[in-house]
Amino acid sequence: MAFTININGTSHSVDVDGDTSLLWVLRDVLGMTGTKFGCGMALCGACTVHIDGAATRSCITSVDSLDKSMVTTIEAIGASPAGAKIQKAWLDHEVVQCGYCQSGQIMSASALLASNPRPTDADIDDAMSGNICRCGTYVRIREAIKLAAQSSKEG
Numbered sequence: 001m002a003f004t005i006n007i008n009g010t011s012h013s014v015d016v017d018g019d020t021s022l023l024w025v026l027r028d029v030l031g032m033t034g035t036k037f038g039c040g041m042a043l044c045g046a047c048t049v050h051i052d053g054a055a056t057r058s059c060i061t062s063v064d065s066l067d068k069s070m071v072t073t074i075e076a077i078g079a080s081p082a083g084a085k086i087q088k089a090w091l092d093h094e095v096v097q098c099g100y101c102q103s104g105q106i107m108s109a110s111a112l113l114a115s116n117p118r119p120t121d122a123d124i125d126d127a128m129s130g131n132i133c134r135c136g137t138y139v140r141i142r143e144a145i146k147l148a149a150q151s152s153k154e155g
Helices: 022-029 081-092 102-115 121-128 138-154
Strands: 002-007 010-015 048-051 054-057 070-072
Touching: 002 022, 048 102, 054 102, 081 102, 081 138, 102 121, 102 138, 121 138
Parallel strands: 002 070
Antiparallel strands: 002 010, 048 054, 048 070
């Protein structure tokens, strides 16, 4: 079945079954490999994208559920103010170790900052709780989010 989905501001027509996950449409059909497969059950956060601005696990989101929603992936998150601040803070704090989970981490963090420019530690914990980092860079992730929030206050 043909679906038209809006990804990063561009309409894409895809011919897939309606229950195909957004993750596989992004990776296998459209060749956008920044969004990662982790667990396939929405438990690790590696596949996080934004759907209408909300951090969403693409591995359990079917294409037929998107309707006219706007999907943003890691490939375009730097174009948003919150995404640009998060990416800069990630670099400044050298968050990345192996890097596999980082696209999902950045997507969750930028959704948090877009909706809450001054998050508390509890807000950060809540927003990031579904993202697993096997390398254990959680301290650097938290500090990067705080740095990005600080730059939001200043600018």
